Amino acid sequence: MEKRIGLEASIAVAEVVGLCDADVISAYPITPQTHIVEHLSEMVADGELQAAFVPVESEHSAMSVCCGTVAAGARTFTATSSQGLALMHEILFIVSALRLPVVMAVANRSLSGPISIWNDHSDVMAERDIGWVQIFAENAQEALDLTIWGFRLAEDQRVSLPVAVNFDGFILTHTIEPVLMPDRESVQAFLPAFEPLMRLDVDQPITMGPVGIPDIYTEAKKAHQEVLTQSYGPIVETLDAFAKSFGRQYLPVETYCADDAEVLLLTMGALGETAMTAVDQRREKGDKIGLVRLRLWRPFPFDDLIRAVGKVPVLGVMDRAISPGGPSPVASEVKATFYQQEQRPKVVEFTVGLGGRDTPLSDFDGMFDTLLAVHRGGEIPKPTIIGLRE
Amino acid sequence: MAQSATPKWTELAVGTAIIEPGSARQNRTGDWRSQRPIWDHDKCIRCGVCVIFCPEGCIHFGQEKDTYPSADLEYCKGCAICAQECPTTCIQMMEEEE
Numbered sequence: 001m002e003k004r005i006g007l008e009a010s011i012a013v014a015e016v017v018g019l020c021d022a023d024v025i026s027a028y029p030i031t032p033q034t035h036i037v038e039h040l041s042e043m044v045a046d047g048e049l050q051a052a053f054v055p056v057e058s059e060h061s062a063m064s065v066c067c068g069t070v071a072a073g074a075r076t077f078t079a080t081s082s083q084g085l086a087l088m089h090e091i092l093f094i095v096s097a098l099r100l101p102v103v104m105a106v107a108n109r110s111l112s113g114p115i116s117i118w119n120d121h122s123d124v125m126a127e128r129d130i131g132w133v134q135i136f137a138e139n140a141q142e143a144l145d146l147t148i149w150g151f152r153l154a155e156d157q158r159v160s161l162p163v164a165v166n167f168d169g170f171i172l173t174h175t176i177e178p179v180l181m182p183d184r185e186s187v188q189a190f191l192p193a194f195e196p197l198m199r200l201d202v203d204q205p206i207t208m209g210p211v212g213i214p215d216i217y218t219e220a221k222k223a224h225q226e227v228l229t230q231s232y233g234p235i236v237e238t239l240d241a242f243a244k245s246f247g248r249q250y251l252p253v254e255t256y257c258a259d260d261a262e263v264l265l266l267t268m269g270a271l272g273e274t275a276m277t278a279v280d281q282r283r284e285k286g287d288k289i290g291l292v293r294l295r296l297w298r299p300f301p302f303d304d305l306i307r308a309v310g311k312v313p314v315l316g317v318m319d320r321a322i323s324p325g326g327p328s329p330v331a332s333e334v335k336a337t338f339y340q341q342e343q344r345p346k347v348v349e350f351t352v353g354l355g356g357r358d359t360p361l362s363d364f365d366g367m368f369d370t371l372l373a374v375h376r377g378g379e380i381p382k383p384t385i386i387g388l389r390e
Numbered sequence: 391m392a393q394s395a396t397p398k399w400t401e402l403a404v405g406t407a408i409i410e411p412g413s414a415r416q417n418r419t420g421d422w423r424s425q426r427p428i429w430d431h432d433k434c435i436r437c438g439v440c441v442i443f444c445p446e447g448c449i450h451f452g453q454e455k456d457t458y459p460s461a462d463l464e465y466c467k468g469c470a471i472c473a474q475e476c477p478t479t480c481i482q483m484m485e486e487e488e
Contacts, residue, residue, distance in 0.1 A: 099405035160404065197404045207408035219399035220406045226399070 002180045002246075009140035009172040010035035012179050013079070013105050013165075016144045018049045019187040020151050023074035023194075026054035026065035030084040031117045032169035033107035037079055059084040063091035063102075070100040071208055073199040075151065078102065081169055082109035082123045089127065095162050096131035097224055098208050099197065101154030102162040104132075105147060108269065108320075109169040110355040118356020119169040121269065121320035124297075125329040131224050133159070133231055134298040137167040138272045140177040145250070148182070149242045152191050156238065159231045160197045166297075168270040170356070182246060190245045232299050252301035253308045254293045257283060261290030263314040263371035264345070268294045268330060271318065271352065271359055278364030289368050294330070302337050309338075314375045315345035316367055318352045328383065346374055349383035357387055420448075423468035425483040431458050433480035440472035440481060 007015070014036045017025070025044070027037040043049040052069075056062045059080050069076045080088060085106060095102055110116040111123055124134065133153060137143040143165065150163040167173065198206060212220050235252065243249035256276050258264060267275045272293040282289050292308045292315070294301075309315055319328035327335070331349040338344035350367050353359040363386050374380055394401060403409045427440075427449075440459055441449045448465040449472060451457055461472070473481040 097405060098407070198407060198409070205411045208405060210406065210408050212406055215396050216402075216406065219397060219402055222399040223402050223406070 002182055002186075004178060004180055006176050007140065007179050007181070008035060008174060008176045009143045009167060010107070010174070011039050012140050012144040012181065013147050013167075014039035014043065015181065016147050016187070017077045018043050019182065019184050020077075020148060020191055021075065021188070022049070022051050022077045024052045024054060024066070024069040024076045025078065026056055026062045026069070026076070027078045027080065028056055028059045028062050028084060030059070030081050032109055032119070032173045033079045033081040033084070033105065035173065036105055036107070040077075059087040060091060063088040063095065066102045066104075067091060067095050067098065067100055070095075070102050070196070071098070071200045073194065073196050075155070075194045076102050077104070079105035079107065081107040082111055082117075085123045085127060086111060089130075092127060092130040092132065092162075094209065096228075097220065099160040099227070100162060101151075101160055101194075101196075103147065103150040103154050104162065104164050105143070106164050106166045107169040107173045108166050116355040117169075119171050120354045120356070121166075122322070122354075124164065124166050125321040125323075127164075128298070128329060131161070131228055132298065133161055133163040133228070133235065133296075135163070135165055135296050136269045136294070137165060137172065138270055138293065140172060140175065141179045141248070142250070143167040143172060144179060144181070145242065145246065145248055148187055148191065149238060149250075151194075152242070153231070153235060153238045155192075155194050155196075156234050157195065157197055158234050159227070161228060161231060166269065171270045180246075186245060190242065229299050232301065235296065235299075250295060251304070252296035253304035254295060255308050256291035256293065258290035258292065258308060258310075258312070260288055261312055262288040263316065263368070263375050264290050264292050264309060264312045265316040265318065265364075265367060265371065266292040266294055266330070266334060267318050268297070269320065271320070274359060274361065275318075275364055278361045278368070281361065282365070282368055287368065287372065289371070300333055300337075305334065305337050306341060309345055311343060313345055314348065314371050316348045316350055316371045318350050318367070320351075320353055322351055322354070322385075331383070346380050348374055348380055351383065351385045352387075354385075359386070363387055418464045420463050420465045420467060423463070423466055424486050425468035425470065426463060426466060426486060427461050427468070427470070427472050427481045428484050429458050429460065430480040430482065433478045434458050435478055435480075437477060439475050439477060443471050443475040445469065445471060
């Protein structure tokens with residue numbers, strides 16, 4: 001039986017890693033991710049979880065340990081944030097290139113400098129090309145659900161890729177929310193035992209991670225590109241299976257009040273919830289505003305996004321990170337999605353909530369007003385940083 | 391079954407792993423050599439210093455009695471350490487194109 005309880009999102013994620021019977025957790029504490037691995041280390045120390053907790057001296061080592069333990073056939077979890085994710089950088093590419101299904105929670109936090117422990121998406125956006133499945137949660141329930149689902153997808157033999165479950169630092173990690181905590185039986189029924197495609201075995205020796213000479217590297221990259229792109233099918237299928245088991249349906253792209261919308265705003269992560277409240281308020285005043293909530297970041301769900309936007313002529317895109325000297329990452333992807341389409345919206349770019357800057361409802365009102373002005377024939381404004389003091 | 395040296399992308403093992411133990415033995419690594427060692431049998435005293443110093447372990451005496459050392463050109467990189475170390479300077483390095 002599911003239990004409805006009040007739980008901090010970090011603790012909820014740690015609890016379900018336990019329900020998923022992870023064999024190994026290797027991690028280094030970093031704000032705002034610390035509560036996850038702190039709680040897991042307690043669970044292991046108290047004997048509640050029969051797993052090896054491998055404390056390490058850095059995130060580089062944490063991800064390296066994960067690489068080895070998954071290669072040996074152990075269900076493996078880690079969590080990190082910001083500078084910690086950056087320190088894992090080179091190993092992240094290797095884990096995915098070796099097709100090792102690690103599951104990692106990323107408590108999204110801004111990157112230095114200036115030093116900031118607060119929330120935005122600059123950490124994960126800097127890791128866009130790591131070749132992992134990357135997905136975003138909007139609340140504590142989604143964070144724990146997508147962690148369970150993450151193991152199922154990562155270990156699916158058609159996929160066999162690492163999965164990063166992103167949820168916003170502090171906004172979610174340190175907030176106590178009511179969640180439905182599944183029971184162990186239903187989690188284990190949903191999640192079959194880990195059967196790796198290949199494993200390190202002294203009786204059947206193989207070499208993982210050899211040199212890829214110029215005759216091999218191109219083919220290896222194509223194979224990686226293809227398996228991540230093709231993981232879309234198993235992603236949708238396993239999200240549906242999750243819905244059948246637990247009653248909560250997640251999609252690569254979700255919408256809110258989009259059916260009759262004149263303008264749409266695209267969000268990713270926890271601000272999607274604030275955005276829904278903001279839309280409700282404006283709908284009461286008769287403004288036809290809707291939302292597109294991008295859940296799946298990699299593989300990028302091009303077709304779902306095109307379908308979600310449909311014929312709506314104006315699309316605002318909220319980015320939680322900047323790319324100095326270039327377009328912000330989400331807007332860049334969205335524009336690329338529509339560039340070759342006959343039917344394409346005017347795209348209005350907003351940068352929002354950098355380094356923990358609060359994004360109140362009034363900020364959404366401002367963005368909606370801008371979108372409605374464009375809809376009435378106004379010029380598309382240049383990319384705007386919301387809340388900037390000028 | 392041996393993996394092809396130039397597989398299509400669909401033929402690679404998962405994660406580009408090498409799934410055949412000991413398959414490095416199939417690699418012939420001498421093809422980028424630009425010089426090869428030639429032994430002057432009149433000067434060679436068959437002391438075996440070249441065999442000991444060869445970093446590739448690719449210099450051998452023949453199976454038969456009283457044979458002279460020679461390099462296995464499938465592995466010899468032409469580094470000339472043998473020629474440098476030979477106490478009788480009986481090894482000359484010959485350009486590959488000659």
